[in-house]
Amino acid sequence: MSTLALHSYGDLCMLTETLESKVGLLLKNVKTLAIVCNQWGDTGKGKFVDFFGHYWHADIIARGTGGANAGHTIKVDGRTHTLHLLPSGICGEQNIIGNDVVFDPVEALKELNGLEEDGVSYRLLISHQAHLALPQHFVIERLREMLAGSSKIGTTGRGIGEVYGDHVVRCGLVVNDLLNPDIFREKLEKNLKMKRLLLRGFDHNVVQEIVREVSLKNCIPYDEKDIFNADAIIEVYTKHGKELKAMITDTDNFIRQSLGKKRIILEGAQGHLLSVDYGTYPFVTSSDCSLKGLSKGVGLHESNVDRVFGIARLPYMTRVGEGAFPTELGGERSRAWCNTHKRNDEDIEYPDATINDNDEFRQGVAVRRKGGEYGATTGRLRRVGWTDAVLLEYAALTNGPYVIFTKADIMNEAEHIKICDAYIYTGPTYFIGNKMIASGSVLNSLPSADNNLLRHCTPVYKQYPGWQQDISSVKLYADLPVNLRNIVEQTAKRAGVIPVVISVGPDRNETIVKP
Ligand code: IMP
Numbered sequence: 001m002s003t004l005a006l007h008s009y010g011d012l013c014m015l016t017e018t019l020e021s022k023v024g025l026l027l028k029n030v031k032t033l034a035i036v037c038n039q040w041g042d043t044g045k046g047k048f049v050d051f052f053g054h055y056w057h058a059d060i061i062a063r064g065t066g067g068a069n070a071g072h073t074i075k076v077d078g079r080t081h082t083l084h085l086l087p088s089g090i091c092g093e094q095n096i097i098g099n100d101v102v103f104d105p106v107e108a109l110k111e112l113n114g115l116e117e118d119g120v121s122y123r124l125l126i127s128h129q130a131h132l133a134l135p136q137h138f139v140i141e142r143l144r145e146m147l148a149g150s151s152k153i154g155t156t157g158r159g160i161g162e163v164y165g166d167h168v169v170r171c172g173l174v175v176n177d178l179l180n181p182d183i184f185r186e187k188l189e190k191n192l193k194m195k196r197l198l199l200r201g202f203d204h205n206v207v208q209e210i211v212r213e214v215s216l217k218n219c220i221p222y223d224e225k226d227i228f229n230a231d232a233i234i235e236v237y238t239k240h241g242k243e244l245k246a247m248i249t250d251t252d253n254f255i256r257q258s259l260g261k262k263r264i265i266l267e268g269a270q271g272h273l274l275s276v277d278y279g280t281y282p283f284v285t286s287s288d289c290s291l292k293g294l295s296k297g298v299g300l301h302e303s304n305v306d307r308v309f310g311i312a313r314l315p316y317m318t319r320v321g322e323g324a325f326p327t328e329l330g331g332e333r334s335r336a337w338c339n340t341h342k343r344n345d346e347d348i349e350y351p352d353a354t355i356n357d358n359d360e361f362r363q364g365v366a367v368r369r370k371g372g373e374y375g376a377t378t379g380r381l382r383r384v385g386w387t388d389a390v391l392l393e394y395a396a397l398t399n400g401p402y403v404i405f406t407k408a409d410i411m412n413e414a415e416h417i418k419i420c421d422a423y424i425y426t427g428p429t430y431f432i433g434n435k436m437i438a439s440g441s442v443l444n445s446l447p448s449a450d451n452n453l454l455r456h457c458t459p460v461y462k463q464y465p466g467w468q469q470d471i472s473s474v475k476l477y478a479d480l481p482v483n484l485r486n487i488v489e490q491t492a493k494r495a496g497v498i499p500v501v502i503s504v505g506p507d508r509n510e511t512i513v514k515p
Contacts, residue, residue, distance in 0.1 A: 015475060015509055022513035023055040026500060030306040031260050033058075034291055036268035038310035038395035040279075040319035041289075042373075042382060044406040044503060045311060046072035046088035049267045051508050053089045059262035060096060061089035062255060064297025065287040066269030067102030067133060067163070069156040071376025076120050084158070084377055086111045087267050090122050096251045097126045100287060100297030102163045103175050104133035105240035106218050126244060127251040128176035134188070134237070136195045136228055137162035138214045143202050153283055154321030154339060156377045164276075164286040166191065175248055178241025185234055192228045199227065252299025259304055266305065268294050272395040273319075273449055280451040283323025290398045307402065309500065312392055314405040315417045315464075315487055316367055318382040320375050324454035327385035327420045330361025337361070338381040343374050346381070356415050371410040386461065388420040392495040394446045401496065406503040408484060409510075414466040419491050420459040427456025462490065472505040477514045480504075 027033060033052060037043045053061060068084040075081075076091050085107045087095045097103060103126065115122055137159030144162075145152045155161060166172035171191050177184040199207050208224055215222040220232045241248075258264060268289060273279045275289040287293055295302040319325045321339070328334050337346075346353075346365050353362035355370060364384045367373070373382035396403070411417065423443045430437045432447055443457065467481035474480050480488075480502065492499050502512045 018475075019509065019511065019513065020055045023052065026513055027052075027056050027307060031262070032264045032266065032300075032305050032307075034266040034268065034294055034305045034308045036289065036291055036294060036308065036310050036399050037271035038273075038312045038392055038399055038403060039271045039317045040273045040325075041070075041269075041271035042318055042320070042375075043271065043311040043313050044404075045268055046074065047406075047503065047506065047508070048309065048311060048404060048501075049087070049089045049265055050074070050092075051511055052265055053092050054508060056263060056265075058089070058093050058265045060094045060255070060258055060264045061087050061092070061267055062096035062098055062251070062264065062298045063087045063101055063267050063269060064098040064294040065100050065289060066285065067131075067160050068104050068107045068158040069102075069160050069285060069377060070269045073376060076118070079118050081111075081114060081118070081120070082376055083111050086115075086122075086124070089265065089267065090115065090124065091120055093123070095122065095124045096255065096298065097124070097130055098251055098255075098298035099127040099129040100293065101127070101130045102133050102158070102160050102287075103127075103130040104158065105175075105178065105237060105244060107133075107158075109240060109243060124247050125249050125251050125254060126175055126247045128174065128248050129252075130175045131163045131167050132173040132175055132177060133159045133163050134173065134191075135211075135214045135218050135220060135233060136192060137166070138217075139207070139210050140195060140198060142210050142214075143199075143207070146206075147202075152322065154323075154380075155285075156375075158377070161286040175241075175244075178237055179245060179248065181234060181238050184238060185230070188230055188233060192230055195228060255298050255300060259300070266294050266298055266300075272310070272399060273391060278395075278398060278449060280323045280449045280454060283321065283451055290395075291400070292398065308400045309402050309404050310395060310399040310497075311404045311406060312387065312395075312497075313407040314387045314491060315408065315411055315414075315419060316371075316384055317387050318371075318373050318384050320378070320380055320382050324451045324457075325383055325385055326423060326454055326457045327388050327418075327459050328383050329364030329367065329385050330359075333361050334364050334383055334385075338383045341381060342379065343381065355411065355413050367410065371407060386418045386420055386459070387491065388459070389491050389494040390420060390422060390444070390446060391449065392491070392497060394449060396495060396497045401498045402500050403492070403497045404501040404503065405488060405499055408502065409470075409472050409504050411466065412470055413468060415468065417464045417466050417487055418459075418461040419464070419487065419494075421462045421494060422460040423457035424460060425453070425456055426458050427453075430456075462494075464490075472510055474504055475512065477502065477512050480512070 072088040353365040467483040
């Protein structure tokens with residue numbers, strides 16, 4: 001078994017050329033490529049938008065869903081920028097924020113100003129129809145989560161659900177309203193009337209405190225007698241509108257005009273299992289994170305997309321917040337810990353947890369630490385568990401068969417690897433249509449990622465020996481350890497997917513394009 005180590009500038013040039021030609025072959029005849037996540041997000045979309053943006057020479061990178069709830073870190077000239085709303089390809093080609101994105105002008109300007117201060121140039125267009133996030137959305141979301149208590153969703157606090165909710169109940173505002181003050185006022189006042197009604201059900205002091213905090217954060221003068229000060233909101237937000245005006249346009253038309261002529265990357269947000277339509281509802285985000293939602297969010301139909309890559313971590317996966325996660329290392333103990341503690345707490349409490357720990361909870365702590373699994377938006381601990389081939393199969397039904405496997409390098413030291421092959425249902429008798437699922441039933445596939453079902457599913461694992469060697473310098477699939485290739489191939493076969501790329505480290509070049 002041989003591994004190729006890079007020694008010189010010449011080696012690097014050769015590798016770059018090789019990756020470029022492999023990507024060229026992989027994407028032959030492709031003009032529009034979608035990159036989505038087949039799990040619960042945080043699988044490495046940012047790395048692959050950068051990778052394909054670079055080696056495939058993309059012309060346009062477009063986001064279609066989600067908002068400032070996403071999180072990606074980009075490095076430019078040695079400086080790190082943590083972005084939430086801007087697409088992760090912001091420093092390169094023409095970037096687009098599409099029509100189904102939740103647009104928070106305050107966050108957008110903060111991120112854009114941060115780039116400008118560091119001399120980073122960008123080319124960004126913002127859909128005039130993107131949904132507008134406003135202070136009332138942050139306030140109501142906080143209150144809703146508070147009211148839900150132990151059944152809260154564990155949102156990122158970016159108002160996402162409230163904004164999409166307003167859109168669906170037809171009282172939402174869009175980015176274009178920032179440019180038309182009279183319309184902005186009319187729509188805002190109608191919207192605030194509903195919100196004020198909603199606030200009556202909450203303790204007045206709590207409401208005031210939250211409104212005060214949100215106002216401060218968004219630089220809106222706070223008036224305790226006028227809980228949502230429409231005049232102040234209009235003044236501040238129309239000012240933001242003026243700053244953003246040159247970027248606001250009909251991006252749907254721009255993308256349609258570019259179809260077949262330019263190389264377009266559609267950058268997914270969150271992950272399939274967090275999709276409001278396909279995920280573990282209600283523990284999901286409020287947009288459709290699948291290929292279908294992404295295409296619609298940039299003004300396209302999914303048939304306009306020539307190739308889709310669904311990213312999945314292998315052999316472990318993560319989820320942030322609440323909701324079912326059958327393969328979670330440490331199960332309920334892990335869920336409760338991750339949702340109530342910070343990184344520091346576990347560094348103090350479990351400093352010596354190891355990846356081969358006999359206690360699964362502690363093993364999970366070690367994987368989290370090694371993988372740096374802390375939310376980029378909220379800093380929360382990501383829950384970790386073994387990769388689930390049943391859920392991967394389910395996601396591929398919508399997103400197609402081509403997958404990119406990431407993060408294997410984190411498990412280099414593991415003696416054993418487990419992949420979920422099926423479930424045993426252990427809950428109360430449950431009906432899906434006229435199909436009865438009784439306790440003890442074996443489930444090999446899922447009709448939906450039903451949280452009521454999944455929360456009572458015990459995984460049936462296939463266990464594999466680990467590979468126990470460093471893989472970060474491996475450049476060819478054939479040079480990966482045989483035990484890892486076996487896991488890749490068996491998992492792909494079980495889930496009915498085709499692996500096209502294996503990521504062996506965070507850097508652009510730590511990537512293997514499979515022959
Ligand atoms: P929201 O999107 O802020 O409404 O949060 C809804 C659920 O989606 C919560 O469980 C969040 O933790 C999760 N979520 C939202 N964005 C991300 C992400 O970028 N990565 C992982 N989980 C996310």
